[in-house]
Amino acid sequence: MNRSKLLLFVLLFIFFGFQPNAFAQRSLESLDQSLRYSRYARVGLKIIPIQTDDSKFTLHMQIEKIEENPSLTTFNMSYAILDSYTENIPEDRIVILGANDLNMDTERHWVFQKEVEIDPTKETQIALLSVLDTRQGDEYFYHIDLKSSYVYEHAKVGAFYANGVAFDQNYINQGQSLIFDSFDGPGIHAFYYPLKFPVPYPPMETRPANVPKELEVIDKGDFLENVPKSLDDLGYYFFQTDTSDLGGLMIKTTHDAFPKVKDWDEMVDIVTYISTRREHEELLQAEDKKKALDEYWIGMTRNPDTAKEVIREYFRQIEFANLLFTDFKEGWKTDKGMVYIVMGPPNEVNFSQDREVWTYGGMGESSKIKFTFARIKNVLTPHYYTLNRSRAYQPVWFKSISQWRSGRMAF
Incomplete structure (x- = not known):
């Protein structure tokens, strides 16, 4: 590398946090997007596309400030328009986002707004937003199909x-x-x-x-x-x-308490995931739901202190599921929400055009459990997925429920 190129590289790195090889040999399909669902995420990403013409979009790329008083200089931000989930991300497609690109800096959001034109000759066009936390090296991603076989039309x-x-x-x-x-x-x-x-x-x-x-x-x-x-x-x-x-x-x-639980009747509905059929039927039939639930938690855990911990964690999972997975259903009623509540946040998350795969478990492939959510074309949302169900899940599912009921869950 000659002196002029070296100087340019250093200046780009210092002033823009530019990392020219950040996506080298990486495809959208290979990116681990588990931080999207982490309970400890520092930022939350979203792309809201508004279609302005047959091949033109206004992209509202918004970064929610989850941690208290974050600094923009802590993060390296970029976006790209891609043709595929499987091809390596071209470096010349990556557009760096910096302070000069900000449209709005509010108490809750950093907002970038870009006008983009997709290639009408391509069957698939995907917008990808990337944020790198330079303190820990954590990578956050969010993507959305602007054009694909799973999208009817985007909202105008x-x-x-x-x-x-x-x-x-x-x-x-x-x-x-x-x-x-x-x-x-x-x-x-x-x-x-x-x-x-x-x-x-x-x-x-x-x-x-x-x-x-x-x-x-x-x-x-x-x-x-x-x-x-x-x-x-x-x-x-x-x-x-x-x-x-x-x-x-x-x-x-x-309801006005959402994403939290509103009342005892709703709480009875929600505990179905870790209840036996008989327990849940008794709760549904109880006249005094509060008293019945108190007896349910104590009877399940055999310990008042354990019961308090299970209640706190379980309904925290419900809240996260509602925040993350609500579509036309409440988040806790979706397939993703159900798995998230019982199993906890996934260790790995990978997207292909037709599916989303969550991975749980240890270092070796033989000890990992994968949940595959099939993508379904839906006029209401481009993000609709249903779980590919299998009887093979029964042992791990019952094991996780047992951990909840004994107070040994750890997320």
């Missing part, structure tokens, strides 16, 4: 908080308001779905899940953009600028 409408930051949660509490904006005109159409979903079957249950025969939908009509819109009904909403489009924006509405 966006939802925003009052401060102008794009709405980046998986849910909104009932009665709260958002501001909607679109590129198709002043009118936005809303549909409301009041459907409630059952608890998923456990991983070793291979019979088909119950599917509602009819889906109730209520047409809420048009409303104007850039005016606060209150979402008042529990369920989920679907927003479109053109009702003939195949895509739109789905937002789940929840």
Whole structure:
């Protein structure tokens, strides 16, 4: 390397945190994205794409500040538009994000906004956001298909908080308001779905899940953009600028305590994952749910102190599952949420275009347990996955439940 190239490399590293080989010989499929689901993550990443033309998008790339008073200089940030999950990430596709690129720096978010144009000749186009914590070397990733066989169309409408930051949660509490904006005109159409979903079957249950025969939908009509819109009904909403489009924006509405548990009745529903069938039936039939739950926890753990610890950890897992996995279902009712609650955060997470794989266990391949979530094309969300169930999961599943019931879980 000659002196001029060496000097350029040093300057890039010092001023931009640039690492030219950060993705060398790495594909999106090979990246471990387990920090996306960690209970100890320092930042949370999200890309909110708004389609502005057939091949043009506005990408709202938002980094949530989870740790207290973080410094932008602590992190190296970049994004790229990729053609594949399997090909090595080209260095010339990586765009460094620095302080000069910030659109907004709020109490909760760093916000970058970029206009991108995808290649119309490619079958797949993926936006990838990367954040490196330079203190520990932790790598955070978030990706979303802008175009693929699993995406109908992206929304041409966006939802925003009052401060102008794009709405980046998986849910909104009932009665709260958002501001909607679109590129198709002043009118936005809303549909409301009041459907409630059952608890998923456990991983070793291979019979088909119950599917509602009819889906109730209520047409809420048009409303104007850039005016606060209150979402008042529990369920989920679907927003479109053109009702003939195949895509739109789905937002789940929840009770006011969500992602935490609201009442004793909900708590009875939620403990089903670590209960026997008889225990759960008795809880459902109990007139005094609080008293029945107190007796349930003490009877299960045989120790009041252990019971308190199990309650604290179990409902912390519920809260994380709701934060991470809520879509049109509450997070704890999704397949991912169920596995996360019982098994804990996965040690490794890898994405392919058609699946997401969670790995638990030791160093050797023979001691690892893998849960594979198959990607399903869904008009409501490009991130819909269902667990590939197998009776082979039964031993590890029952072992994890036993650890919960004895207070020996450790995440």
